[in-house]
Structure formats: C-alpha cells, structure tokens
Amino acid sequence: MPQKIIEIPVDDAPHSEEVLYPGAELPRLSECALLLDIDGTLLDLAPTPREVWVPPDLATSMGKLLQRTNGAMALVSGRSINDIDLIFAPMQFPAVGGHGAEMRLSGDNESVASGAPPMDKELKRRLAAIAKLSPGILLEDKGYALALHYRLAPHAEKAIYDAVSAIRADLPNAPIEVLPGKAVCEIKPAGVTKATGVIELMTHEPFSGRRPIFIGDDVTDESVFAIMPGMNGLAFSVGRRAQGVSGHFDEPRDVRAWLARLLIDDAAKSK
Ligand SMILES: O=P(O)(O)OC[C@H]1O[C@H](O[C@H]2O[C@H](CO)[C@@H](O)[C@H](O)[C@H]2O)[C@H](O)[C@@H](O)[C@@H]1O
Numbered sequence: 001m002p003q004k005i006i007e008i009p010v011d012d013a014p015h016s017e018e019v020l021y022p023g024a025e026l027p028r029l030s031e032c033a034l035l036l037d038i039d040g041t042l043l044d045l046a047p048t049p050r051e052v053w054v055p056p057d058l059a060t061s062m063g064k065l066l067q068r069t070n071g072a073m074a075l076v077s078g079r080s081i082n083d084i085d086l087i088f089a090p091m092q093f094p095a096v097g098g099h100g101a102e103m104r105l106s107g108d109n110e111s112v113a114s115g116a117p118p119m120d121k122e123l124k125r126r127l128a129a130i131a132k133l134s135p136g137i138l139l140e141d142k143g144y145a146l147a148l149h150y151r152l153a154p155h156a157e158k159a160i161y162d163a164v165s166a167i168r169a170d171l172p173n174a175p176i177e178v179l180p181g182k183a184v185c186e187i188k189p190a191g192v193t194k195a196t197g198v199i200e201l202m203t204h205e206p207f208s209g210r211r212p213i214f215i216g217d218d219v220t221d222e223s224v225f226a227i228m229p230g231m232n233g234l235a236f237s238v239g240r241r242a243q244g245v246s247g248h249f250d251e252p253r254d255v256r257a258w259l260a261r262l263l264i265d266d267a268a269k270s271k
C-alpha cells in the first residue's frame with residue numbers, strides 16, 4: 001500500500017495517523033507547475049553525492065509528468081544543473097540549480113541562465129583547503145559555489161564551520177553565504193535562494209499562470225515553502241513536518257509512489 005501524505009493539523013501536534021491523499025484536491029496536471037527537490041525528496045540520501053540512484057520507475061514517472069504538465073515540471077535543487085543532468089541522464093528537465101544560482105526553462109534547451117559569477121579563485125582555494133582537516137571530507141565544486149560534505153566524517157562538522165567562519169571574518173565583503181545542509185556546509189553566492197529561483201521560473205512559460213506544487217526536505221527548501229501561499233501554491237515537506245506546509249511525506253519512496261499515483265488519478269480525471 002503506498003504511503004500517503006500525513007495531515008498536519010497544527011505544527012506541534014503529535015504525529016497524526018490520519019492519511020491524507022490530496023489527489024482529489026489538486027488541479028489537473030495541465031494546470032500545475034510541479035517543482036521537485038532532488039536529494040532527500042525524489043532520491044534516497046546516499047553516503048556521497050555521486051552514489052545516488054534514480055529508480056527506473058521514478059525516471060518513467062518524471063518523463064510522463066513532464067509531458068502531462070506540458071513541460072511545467074522542474075527540479076529545484078542545490079545541485080548544479082550540470083550535475084542534475086548527469087544524475088538523470090539521458091533525460092534532461094527544466095531546473096533551478098545551485099540553490100537558485102542557475103535556471104533552465106526546458107530540458108530541450110541547452111542554455112542555462114546563471115545568476116551568479118564563478119567564485120573567486122583565491123577564496124575557493126582557501127575554502128577547499130578545509131577538506132584537509134580530516135579524511136572523509138568531500139569537496140563538491142559547483143563553479144559559483146563550493147560544498148564541504150562531512151557525511152563520512154561527522155566528527156569534522158564543527159571544525160569545518162569554524163574554519164569557514166574564520167575565512168569569512170577575514171573577507172567580510174566576499175559576496176557569499178553559508179548554507180547548512182544535510183551533513184554538508186555549502187558556501188554559495190549571496191542573495192540567491194531556491195525561492196528567488198522559483199519566483200523567476202514562475203514568470204516564464206510554461207510555468208506562468210500555473211498553480212505551483214513544491215516538495216522539499218531540507219532547510220534550504222523552507223524559503224520555497226514560505227512563498228507557496230502567496231502564489232496560490234501547495235508545499236509538502238519530506239521527513240519532517242516543516243512550518244507552513246500542507247502535508248508531509250515520511251520518505252522519498254512515499255514521494256515517488258505519490259507521483260506515480262498522481263499520473264493515474266490525472267488520467268482518470270480526463271476520462
Ligand atoms: O536541494 P537538493 O536537491 O536536495 O540538493 C541538496 C544537496 O544534495 C546533495 O548533497 C546531499 O545528498 C548527498 C547524496 O544523498 C549526500 O551524500 C549529502 O550528504 C547531502 O548533503 C548535493 O551533493 C548538494 O550539492 C546539494 O546542495
């Protein structure tokens with residue numbers, strides 16, 4: 001039996017066992033813009049960024065959802081769009097990448113709009129040297145941003161943040177922000193967020209005029225949860241009950257099951 005969305009009556013209420021499947025309340029897919037976070041939402045977390053696995057059923061659902069929304073389905077991720085394409089290869093999707101630093105309106109279109117310049121090389125070298133603090137710290141270079149992963153070196157968390165703070169204190173005018181994620185410390189361009197990316201995306205065809213439905217799992221997704229009500233949108237969190245969302249999924253596999261079910265329900269509505 002597929003897991004469904006758990007209703008959240010109030011934020012501090014005990015975990016409700018009531019199952020809420022909002023398929024009937026959702027508009028037709030042709031009227032929605034589906035906005036989907038990747039890691040921890042569509043895909044199970046893996047020990048390292050390269051080890052994630054896209055289940056074939058999910059790839060099939062995503063291809064169909066893209067068709068049924070007439071192209072209004074986008075990945076909204078902290079990953080770079082280049083990385084997203086490698087993960088989902090050979091498929092390409094519309095995407096907001098790098099926590100809002102990049103955007104691509106269509107998977108058929110090779111052009112990626114970047115809202116952020118490459119990170120200063122000297123700054124990047126200094127930040128990259130933090131990885132030497134411990135074996136197991138992994139660097140992810142996004143060009144305009146850098147991520148220091150410590151899932152394999154959890155003891156290094158404080159040392160990483162302390163070292164990043166020291167560099168920032170040295171360079172108070174560097175246009176960067178620190179974004180804590182799941183076992184990762186990201187140093188990204190200041191001023192861009194997933195919310196700024198989504199707001200921009202929703203001004204373009206085929207997204208404009210649609211009702212956005214966003215699903216995300218992490219602190220960085222909270223900026224998008226916050227703007228959904230103002231866009232007549234719906235927000236769902238994964239793994240935890242975030243503030244202001246319409247419901248939550250326990251795990252990525254529940255999201256995947258829900259997306260597959262959404263396709264079936266939408267096809268039934270068109271009969
Ligand atoms: O916004 P998302 O699509 O959820 O991306 C957030 C970050 O995801 C990746 O890191 C996370 O997932 C890895 C694979 O499961 C895991 O090993 C790591 O500990 C997580 O932090 C990605 O590498 C980052 O660039 C994204 O910002």
Ligand SMILES: [Mg+2]
Binds near residue numbers: 216
């Ligand atoms: Mg995520």
